[in-house]
Amino acid sequence: MGGITVSDRKQFRDLATPEAAREAIASLELTGEPESVPLTEARGRVLAERIDAGRDVPGFDRASMDGYAVRARDTFGADEAEPAVLARVGEVHAGEEPDVSVDPGTCVEISTGAVMPDGADAVVMVERTDPADAVGEGDGEGENDSDGDRIAIRTTVAPGDHVMLAGADIAAGARALGPGTRLTPREIGLLSALGVEEVPVRGRPTVGIVSTGDELVRPGEPLSDDRGEIYDVNSYTIASAVEEAGGSAELYPHVGDDYEEMERLLSRAADECDLVVSSGSTSASAVDVIYRVIERRGELLLHGVAVKPGKPMLVGRLDREDGGESAYVGLPGYPVSALTIFRTFLAPALREAAGLPEPETATVSGRLAVEQRHGEGRLRFLPVGLLEAGGDTETVVGDGYPLVYPVDKGSGATTSLVEADGVVAIDPDTDYLDAGERVEVELFSPDVRPPTLLGVGEDDPALNRLLDGLDRPRYLPVGTREGVRRLRDGLPDVAVTAGPVRRSVEAVDLGGWTREWGLVVPRNNPDDVQGLVDLIERELRFRNRTSDAGLRTALEAEIESLADERGIDREEAIDAIDGYGLESRAFESPARAVAGGDADVGLGLRATATELELGFVPIGIQEVRVRANPERTEKPSVARLESALAADDHLLGLDGFDSTGGS
Numbered sequence: 001m002g003g004i005t006v007s008d009r010k011q012f013r014d015l016a017t018p019e020a021a022r023e024a025i026a027s028l029e030l031t032g033e034p035e036s037v038p039l040t041e042a043r044g045r046v047l048a049e050r051i052d053a054g055r056d057v058p059g060f061d062r063a064s065m066d067g068y069a070v071r072a073r074d075t076f077g078a079d080e081a082e083p084a085v086l087a088r089v090g091e092v093h094a095g096e097e098p099d100v101s102v103d104p105g106t107c108v109e110i111s112t113g114a115v116m117p118d119g120a121d122a123v124v125m126v127e128r129t130d131p132a133d134a135v136g137e138g139d140g141e142g143e144n145d146s147d148g149d150r151i152a153i154r155t156t157v158a159p160g161d162h163v164m165l166a167g168a169d170i171a172a173g174a175r176a177l178g179p180g181t182r183l184t185p186r187e188i189g190l191l192s193a194l195g196v197e198e199v200p201v202r203g204r205p206t207v208g209i210v211s212t213g214d215e216l217v218r219p220g221e222p223l224s225d226d227r228g229e230i231y232d233v234n235s236y237t238i239a240s241a242v243e244e245a246g247g248s249a250e251l252y253p254h255v256g257d258d259y260e261e262m263e264r265l266l267s268r269a270a271d272e273c274d275l276v277v278s279s280g281s282t283s284a285s286a287v288d289v290i291y292r293v294i295e296r297r298g299e300l301l302l303h304g305v306a307v308k309p310g311k312p313m314l315v316g317r318l319d320r321e322d323g324g325e326s327a328y329v330g331l332p333g334y335p336v337s338a339l340t341i342f343r344t345f346l347a348p349a350l351r352e353a354a355g356l357p358e359p360e361t362a363t364v365s366g367r368l369a370v371e372q373r374h375g376e377g378r379l380r381f382l383p384v385g386l387l388e389a390g391g392d393t394e395t396v397v398g399d400g401y402p403l404v405y406p407v408d409k410g411s412g413a414t415t416s417l418v419e420a421d422g423v424v425a426i427d428p429d430t431d432y433l434d435a436g437e438r439v440e441v442e443l444f445s446p447d448v449r450p451p452t453l454l455g456v457g458e459d460d461p462a463l464n465r466l467l468d469g470l471d472r473p474r475y476l477p478v479g480t481r482e483g484v485r486r487l488r489d490g491l492p493d494v495a496v497t498a499g500p501v502r503r504s505v506e507a508v509d510l511g512g513w514t515r516e517w518g519l520v521v522p523r524n525n526p527d528d529v530q531g532l533v534d535l536i537e538r539e540l541r542f543r544n545r546t547s548d549a550g551l552r553t554a555l556e557a558e559i560e561s562l563a564d565e566r567g568i569d570r571e572e573a574i575d576a577i578d579g580y581g582l583e584s585r586a587f588e589s590p591a592r593a594v595a596g597g598d599a600d601v602g603l604g605l606r607a608t609a610t611e612l613e614l615g616f617v618p619i620g621i622q623e624v625r626v627r628a629n630p631e632r633t634e635k636p637s638v639a640r641l642e643s644a645l646a647a648d649d650h651l652l653g654l655d656g657f658d659s660t661g662g663s
């Protein structure tokens with residue numbers, strides 16, 4: 001640990017302003033070395049220097065239509081009624097050198113793209129000509145008809161018609177593309193026409209990514225929940241964000257919470273990259289010591305910024321073996337914090353270094369659906385979802401502003417960003433925003449399109465299938481009770497409930513189904529579980545659902561009547577169940593615990609037991625209803641959901657599921 005004691009821990013007393021963080025990052029040198037890349041790899045790169053045309057394009061006078069190369073003056077006065085008749089003296093196709101010239105009174109058949117023969121100054125499109133013999137009015141103008149071909153020209157052309165002159169596209173020596181030009185397929189077209197094979201481009205800043213934490217495991221490797229291991233998120237989000245911002249990402253091995261190891265790996269990354277980005281170890285714990293590495297092996301410019309999330313970020317420089325310096329930014333370990341800091345502070349600087357234009361930001365005005373309290377004196381980036389209450393084909397109902405709702409599940413939840421469309425920046429001085437207040441949402445990118453349907457409530461396998469059939473729905477599995485509460489607040493388009501709903505809510509029933517629930521047990525039910533009584537009376541390891549789940553409500557009701565029947569106390573019955581407090585959020589989780597040997601009995605659905613090839617002890621049938629916000633039934637996505645419900649396809653093959661139709 002390099003002798004770090006508790007008293008050395010970082011204290012965040014003075015937080016820098018976001019402006020100071022921007023300035024610190026702007027002071028870093030991020031630009032990569034210019035390089036030369038083959039034309040085939042040039043797309044998206046930025047020209048390092050001006051490209052002048054090394055030759056004329058085209059390099060010769062070129063026919064731009066199929067027809068006859070002529071001397072324009074031979075066609076003067078010709079029209080449909082009075083054609084000029086010329087002798088065809090030969091032909092020339094693209095890629096051939098002409099072997100004839102066009103003398104007065106003659107023409108040469110020519111293909112689009114072919115070299116204009118000597119003497120010719122215009123092309124007559126083949127559609128405006130005929131074989132003269134077919135015309136039957138030879139007027140003797142063609143003297144040379146040795147090959148028998150006489151062509152009637154039924155139009156007058158001017159010199160230059162249907163001819164692209166040498167250098168007309170671009171002339172040798174002209175300025176073709178300027179430095180800083182971003183190479184798209186269009187610029188690559190011009191470079192190809194000029195015959196440029198290797199393109200001088202700006203170097204992409206190379207960014208070394210070092211994730212810290214003993215708990216990190218790469219996707220693809222096995223994970224031990226017991227040891228608190230998690231899959232590494234930041235290495236991958238930051239690497240893809242680096243590439244998106246025009247940098248070139250290099251993943252380094254994980255480094256544990258160990259000072260020497262951090263020092264070694266950060267120094268290596270500094271030697272090899274323009275910028276080193278670490279994640280984790282930025283905060284106040286005894287193992288958060290990365291700032292000491294930067295202090296010792298470089299220069300720490302800043303630690304701690306008044307933003308939320310992302311407060312403990314670091315900015316600095318790292319010394320290199322060759323005497324130079326690399327830029328350094330330390331991101332917090334929490335994935336939402338890390339990505340927010342990257343997007344807000346680092347991405348703009350990387351783009352500039354890579355020569356990419358500022359990305360277009362798209363801002364949408366909306367109204368907050370629920371009040372928002374804040375008051376930490378930090379600039380808050382609140383992840384939010386957008387919902388157009390009027391749907392995807394009409395304009396928004398009400399006053400025309402979409403609803404804005406927070407989807408923040410905390411800085412450690414990766415779904416916080418996936419379920420959001422953008423962020424609202426809340427000023428440090430603002431500590432309260434009322435529901436209905438106007439806010440500006442900065443979309444994550446200009447092409448973000450809000451969902452067409454917002455649903456909340458129970459999670460259920462049939463519902464998942466229904467959602468798959470809709471266009472861009474968003475569903476927040478918050479459970480039945482919370483779903484009903486949100487529907488009452490008027491936010492979602494629909495709420496999906498399971499089991500009886502205790503508090504009434506004004507809603508339009510769109511339809512539903514029933515599902516059989518009970519106890520999921522290992523295959524062939526080795527413990528011979530018969531029902532809930534076994535859970536109470538025997539030593540069986542149980543896995544429950546969270547109290548917001550409809551299945552949990554059903555279970556509680558069942559335990560209550562069982563307790564009544566046997567004249568025991570309900571609490572006593574619950575206490576007797578080993579693992580009653582071990583709750584899972586998703587409908588399959590308890591069954592998965594049974595499949596994995598971590599539980600003997602799990603609360604679940606017959607369909608899940610069948611799917612996972614487990615045993616099942618039925619307890620009851622539960623009703624699932626899809627309830628629409630009464631003001632949104634006209635919304636196209638709600639109407640589509642209603643007809644999908646009526647079609648019943650979502651129930652096919654789900655064991656224990658039955659249709660109940662609309663009500």
Ligand SMILES: Nc1nc2c(c(=O)[nH]1)N[C@H]1C(S)=C(S)[C@@H](COP(=O)(O)OP(=O)(O)OC[C@H]3O[C@@H](n4cnc5c(N)ncnc54)[C@H](O)[C@@H]3O)O[C@H]1N2
Nearest residue numbers: 211232233234235280281282283284288311332333334337
């Ligand atoms: N006593 C205090 N505790 C904390 C403070 C504070 O001021 N006082 N600040 C909090 C804030 S704010 C943040 S943000 C975090 C920052 O923590 P660290 O940067 O030190 O990061 P870790 O402790 O290593 O990890 C935090 C969290 O994130 C997970 N993590 C880390 N790396 C990854 C990764 N690559 N992929 C996925 N998840 C990752 C890690 O397991 C932890 O759960 O500190 C607060 N604490």
Ligand code: MOO
Nearest residue numbers: 309310311337411
């Ligand atoms: O600043 Mo931390 O990033 O609040 O979550």
